Amino acid sequence: MLVRLSQIKVPLEFDFQGLGQKVSQLLGFALLPQWGLKLVHRSVDARFAGKPPVFVLSVELDLPEPWLNQAESAGAERLDRPTSQPKKSITLPPGRPRPVVVGAGPAGLMAALALAEAGLSPLLLERGAPVEERQVQVRSFWQQGQLDEDSNSLYGEGGAGLFSDGKLTSRSKDSLRLRRFLTQLVEAGASEDILVDAEPHLGSDQLALIVPKLREKIRRLGGEVRFHSRLDQVFSDQGRVTAIEVKGERIEAERLVLATGHSARDVFRLLTQTPAQLEPKPFAIGVRLELPQEVINRSQFKDYAGHPKLGVASFRLTRKEEPGVRACYSFCMCPGGLVIACASSKGRLTTNGMSLSKRDLNFGNAAFLAPVRPEDIPRTGDGDPAIWDGYKFQEQIEAKAFELGGGDYGLPASRLKDFLAGKGTKDLPAERSNTRAVGANLHQILPPMITQTLAQTIPKMLTQLRGSSLDQVLLYGAETRSSSPIRVTRGEDGQSLGLRGLFPAGEGAGYAGGIVSAGIDGLKAAEAVLESYGA
Structure with missing residues (x-):
């Protein structure tokens, strides 16, 4: 019978070659090789200040009946689900077109x-x-x-x-x-x-x-x-x-x-x-926010930031809808990465984030998005099907981003403090991930229903990243293609x-x-x- 044992906490220095011994101690009996012990899940718990982060593990193994009761007493659960998906095979009759x-x-x-x-x-x-x-x-x-x-x-x-x-x-x-x-x-x-x-x-x-x-x-x-x-x-x-x-x-x-x-x-x-x-359908619009990766690491891992077993930290932030202010959430966080320009048609520009496998660059970034509902989209009344209006809404923002980015696919960007003050940025910080970015007023790109939400929610959301400062944050615009309309x-x-x-x-x-x-x-x-x- 396949069983899973979860919530196994081990220190960051744990030698995974000793996983079998650790599981034996928890279950109270020695493991045999034919039981197929397998690590199936590994996460990091760094929630508690003053305590070192730990790995939290889950394992699975196939136990014979005599050991099941003792394993369950130690917290293991029986699994009666299949562990792989069966594959089908078919032959098309002659003359039928292939898919x-x-x-x-x-x-x-x-x-x-x-x-x-x-x-x-x-x-x-x-x-x-x-x-x-x-x-x-x-x-x-x-x-x-x-x-x-x-x-x-x-x-x-x-x-x-x-x-x-x-x-x-x-x-x-x-x-x-x-x-x-x-x-x-x-x-x-x-x-x-x-x-x-x-x-x-x-x-x-x-x-x-x-x-x-x-x-x-x-x-x-x-x-x-x-x-x-x-x-x-x-x-x-x-x-x-x-x-x-x-x-x-x-x-x-x-x-x-x-x-x-x-x-x-x-x-x-x-x-x-x-x-x-x-x-x-609903979709989302917003900005790409960038701040030093070191700040993110410290906010998540505290005194253990930089530990070789932890790597770089990420975050996921949300803010619920409030009277007069839409919900806001972070999306596609890229630790140790770059903010990049993206385009698929001339004269329109959007942004995204990217990281390499080592995630070892100086800045982390994430989209900060506010929802857009179908009823928010103005009807163009130009004779095209109404279903196209969501695309046109996105395209208008992207055209403005292209214009304020200099007309050569440079990204418009703003210091967060300037954005909160409702003004543009003339002097971007010399140290930033996207060196072709140009200073701009993002309020001239995004509609008020989005800028008002971002201005109200981003500072509150960043309080969850302890040690971060509004002075360190740069915004790039606009993030328009996180989801389809x-x-x-x-x-x-x-x-x-x-x-x-x-x-x-x-x-x-x-x-x-x-x-x-x-x-x-x-x-x-x-x-x-x-x-x-x-x-």
């Missing part, structure tokens, strides 16, 4: 991998470049402001998450798909630590090594991967997908997994010309409610918010495709 996956971000890569593992030889289409070429393009954008509208920090193999912290934290209860997703990454070269750490991350440099291996695995299993292949049209007949058009080529498709990220606004706009049903509705079978054969998935379709949740949703989409074939 097509659009988008090679986390959702699309996982969907294509799962379909390839099932023997369906999927076609994976990506509008941008492969990782190796994309890295050169993005570096040119950051250094010289040269933008490729189809391949950039938001489009291309690996998705927008390729240039991020590579954060793999998840609150998902879907343990089997989560395990399958993380295992795929480990098999592609990620450290096995991501299977057990409470806050795993890879870093942009490691993602750039892992993603091409996922691509090659898809090909090795019989799939095809095409780059520089933008989806230009979706054809349907009697409410079913029949084909798509890519670069002038018509490709027959009965099963289409749409896994484009939420920056692919043109793709979702073309969906309004099909029977697919789209609905507005639309959702492509789907039924319990994973298919679009209005267009059979279309399987919307991931962030762009409105079903995920980060690398892990997108990857999990891609696996769900692949499973829905298999079930539609009767597997």
